[in-house]
Amino acid sequence: MQYNPTVYVVDDDQGARDSVRALVRSMGVTSEAFASAEEFLNQFDASQPGCLVTDLRMDGMSGVELQQKLAESGIHLPVIIITAHAETQITVKAVKTGAVTVLEKPCREFELFDAIRAALVQDAKFRKNVGAQKQFQEKFETLSADERKVLEFMMEGMANKVIARRLDVSIRTVENRRQRVFEKTGTDSLAELVRMVVETKAVSISE
């Protein structure tokens, strides 16, 4: 899949907007600019890959409010908030709600450049991971209850013998079930299986 992201620039100051777009352009990336958060929310397409660069203080909705709004809507879009006052409170609040970066105006050389690049990488990666996890989740759903139980004990690092005793089945049965878990999830090693489960939170979902 071709990754073709857009950088959304939201700032009520024309000069700032233009400068960020220039920077994005120099990176060879497409950009779209909006004078306010409301305008952006009305127009952007959530399915499009990319990231958001927003000023903190604006007429109307602020940068933090915008970021919160996106998070609430379950939209995963990396956000870079630029502020004239890098106030700790705002920074903390922003990071807590999942923003990637908070930058202070004016940015040091390449600071914003780096941040945008990182955000796009994160977005690309995220979008890729989302695909793998989805497959794993489907495979995970095919596991029987007994097999899931075995998977659970496996993830806790129990030996087959211990599992057999806990479940009151033979070691042979545990080994068979273990073999089927690997087969059904398409994983080769215990480490991979554990990572996938953690990433998709499959175990907790199952509960």
Next chain:
Amino acid sequence: MAENRPSTKSFRLARTSIGVLLVAMLVTAVAGWLAFLISRQAVLNSVAHESLSLAQTLVNNVEFELNDSKVSSQERTDLLEHIAEVWEHQERPFDNSFVCVVGSNGNVELHSAKPDMVGISVASSVINPNAAERKTILDLLASKGSLAVQNKDFFGNDQLAGYAYSPSMDALVVVHVPASSVESHFLSTALPWVLALAFMATLLIPISIGLSHLGYLSSDREAEQARQSQRQSDRRFKAIFDSTFQFIGLMSVDGTLLEANQTALNFGGLKKEDVLNKPFWETYWWRGDDDRVQQLKGAIARAAQGEFVRYSVSVLGAESEEIIDFTIQPVFNDDGKVVLLVPEGRLITEQRVAEVKLAESEERLKAVIDTEPECVKLLDKDGRVLSLNPAGLKMVEAESLDQVLHQSIFPVIDDEHREAYMAMHERVMQGETAQLEFGMYSLNGAHRWMDTHASPFRDATGKVIGHLAVTRDITQKKMVEKQLRFTQFSVDACSSPIFWIRQDASFFYVNEAAALKFGYPRDALLSMSVHDIDPSYPAEVWPDYWENMQKKKTLNFTTEIKCRDGFMIPVEISTHLLETEGEEFVFAFVTDIAERKVAEDLIRVNEARFRALVENSYDVISMFSTNGRMVYTSPSVKRVLGYEPAQIIDINPGAILHPDDRESVAAVIKQLVGQADSISHGIYRLRHKNGSYRTVEATATNLLDEPGVNSIVTIFRDITERYVAEERLRERETALAHVARVSTMGEIAAGIAHEIKQPLHAVANFATATTVALRSAPEDSIQNPQLSEDLVEWNGAIKTAAQRATAIVQRLRKYANKSDQSVETASVVTLIGEAIDLIAFETRRHKVEIETDIPTDLPDVNCDRIQIYQVLVNLLKNAYEVLKLSNSDERKIWIRATQMEGQIQLSISDNGSGIDTKKQGKIFDAFYTTKPNGMGMGLAISRTIVEDHGGSMSVEENEYGGATFAFTLPVASKCLASSQERVDAV
């Protein structure tokens, strides 16, 4: 009748000579026939006119009943009945005469003889068949005329008719007399007599001749019988003449009066013999007035030519002159030749007489008043001028009568006398005569004194219809009287003794001052002589003095006069000789030299006092002429400027004036000179002799019109020290204002810092973009048009952003700058714009909207820009700081500018919480603040700044619930004044 006269004559002649008799008989017969014809015609004419009179009488009856108003149909019917009734009781000369009324449509409305004629139209009946221009009934109705004619009636019978028009009925009242009845009457009276005459002439005369031989008796008896019969017919015929109330006569064509009726004779108190066979104009009636006679002669001549003559004329009666409507009717024979003239006169109604009399009397009055040297005027009851003679016109300085005619006289009477004049006018209109002296204004505004003698002006009925006044201009007299009074008063009241001395040295007159001065009662003094009061002029030398006086006419000398108490007073006497009516007097004017000496001393002392005051004054007092030259200066000028007064007077004041002040001083002088008594204050710098400048506070007063001063008086005081101190104070205040600005700047620095980050941020991003683009591009891609275009654009953006940053910094710096205290012209719009920019970040941040309402044609103001900038920022800051705390979503600041009388008012309003009214008084106090971290200096300093600029600052609650701060600044044109006021304010 005329025809009996020749026959009587012939009868007498017959008694003497048969031959002559026969000839006479023939003549008589011819003459008799002619006379018969003529008299018949005359009778017919007179009957026609009588008919008209009767008709007129009927009309008058109706008109009288009606009082001139138009009639309704019911009234019309009543009127017709009324006419019929009157006619019934009317004394009529002929039995068959009748009256008819023809309405405006030509229909008969009343016919006293033939009621069946009523309703028949006679509209087109010709009423004057014998005249050249024929008239129908309708024509007559249309012309509303009246007419007396001989014509034919509706049935073709000859008749005599009088047509009289009744305006109120719009109808003709016609009195008809059938010619037949007149003729039968005439024939029954006159014709038998004529036939008898002819018969007697042919038959009886020879017999009578025969009889004459027998004796006179029988012939006399017959003659007597004939005479009696003649008289009888004469009387009856005369009745026609004499029964009319109008004057009728008969004239030959040359104007010889042949007959006159009794009415005419009675009127003149005459007998027939007095008038008959005389030229008419020589008769009594016409006597005493040549014009009247000439007029009559002319009329007779015209009538003799066949013309009907008619005019109004006054004729002499036994008791009075009366106006008559006089006509001369020519009588034509069958050949159309005028053979006789019938003069008739009808007394015009009394009212007409009165009118004519009034007109006459006016005429006479006019003649009198036109030649009268004094003003004669006639006023109507409302005081309007009806007439004014030339002398009167001259008095009121009117060019023509039109200027004054029908104008009320009252407005030209002066205020003092108007009431009296109007009262007099009222009295005159009541019939009294009056006299009044009064003042008035001529049309050209000159005041004049008048003496008027007024009397009522009556019409013929004795009713007062006007106010006739003879007025004399007594202005001159009044003036003389006044002057005389003044003169006498001045002499009486003169504080110097005055004497009029006779040749014998006795006093003819002494004034009160003389009596007082020398202690004698005035009466006593009058019984004394020069010798008694001046020992140096005893009786022995008096004739010499008088002789000398006669020679020189005027003598001035000093002497001593003895007072009653024995004191001798030194005096100066000025004497003049006056000769009047053969007598000589000496006028002596006495001056007390002793008093004069004291007065002179007093003046000297006063002058010395004032001089001392001026010369020792700490202030410098100078006088300048209009051209700016110093004409006097007090000695204190040396203390202030180092020059001696004499030195500085020669120096042009402009030369020692500080060059910067010259222009303003010139303006001040111009303004001063333009208005008497005007005063100007100002502070100027003058150069001391040593070259340094002294600051002086000067007051200049225009006393150019003040007698004895006639200059611009300037008082100035050296205030250099005070001025320096004031300057220092000002500097301190300026410094304080600066501190306040810097303090404010600290408060708004955060906002500014944020604002400046904006362009810096942009610069950083563009710079990074440039670097990235260049670094990531292939080696040769510098030629890439897309890239280079981007780079150029970004570079431009960097420049713009950098400029923006610079501007912000400058704005801040400007605000933090120290004021150089210079006053310059500044645009209000610019000032407000800069102030808004400075706090833009804060207002944006707190979502405060700023609305400005500034007229585009607002003039510039004079101010210290930085300080006014400070005031505006301060007020805006206060406003948004209040709004910051506001819960309202709508936070607004309104900035308004209005121009009013040389000032501009700027107001800044907010819709914040407003100011507690209790605190409004304190709000401008120093160190008073409502803000937790405020210093309390902002408003105090702002107000000081505004007041230093000659303006004022106020606060009030506004309609938005917030506060409005307003302050005024003088507009730029008052450059000098404002800077001056600033100095004064300090």
